[in-house]
Amino acid sequence: MYQKFVNMLKKLHVNVPFSEVLANIPTYAKFLKEIVSNKKKLKDFAELSLIKEYNAVLQNHLPIKMKDPGSFTVPCQFEHLLVDKCLCDLGSNVNLMPLSFFRKLKFANLVPTQVILQLVDRSAHYPMGILEDLLVKIDKFYFSTDFIVLDMEEDISMPIIVSRGFLATRELT
Incomplete structure (x- = not known):
């Protein structure tokens, strides 16, 4: 023994x-x-x-820690509209679309929501609704995703904010 x-x-x-x-x-x-x-x-x-x-x-074989890339832009295509710069925000948990951009897509209706968005400045905003299952094309890949539509001023240079969910696709290429 x-x-x-x-x-x-x-x-x-x-x-x-x-x-x-x-x-x-x-x-x-x-x-x-x-x-x-x-x-x-x-x-x-x-x-x-x-x-x-x-x-x-x-076994202490952890991957090397990389720098935080912060926010960056990616080109996206929504149905017939091409957006050269969609802001990919690592801190965001939602995909956000201005009401004016939603109207350009010419979809009929939004799904009502009880969500209240609290922004960094602690202001509360009530979304117009959720656009469900929108096909978004990034490079040669298509993703079905939901967007919260908010009545806000559209930034012409970067009208869409996509969340970190799109980052999980890096292994596909």
Whole structure:
């Protein structure tokens, strides 16, 4: 039993701060003495398969942290309208479209919503509705997405704000 325990300890790699080890030495010593003298039984061991993400964390093989690109623009096509610069905002959780742009698309109706948007300046805005399942073309890919339509002034240079959901497509190209 003792040799099996020693072999297990040889395979064990734990990252614990040295100060924590020193503070808990009496506790560990008592625990090890009870195990070695068979006063305390170790429970049965089980193997556990970890998914790639957790395995990377345990083995300290984390991906390199990249810089935050901030906000940037992407060209998008909405039905018959091409927009050269759609603002892709990493902080945004919604796709936002001005009412004037919605009218250019000539869709019939919006789905009513009870959503209240609170902007950075803490002002509350009530959307006109939600445009559901709009096909958006980015490069050669099509996405069906929902847009919140808001009665606001349209920025001619960047009329649409798309959320971080479009960023998950980077692996497709």
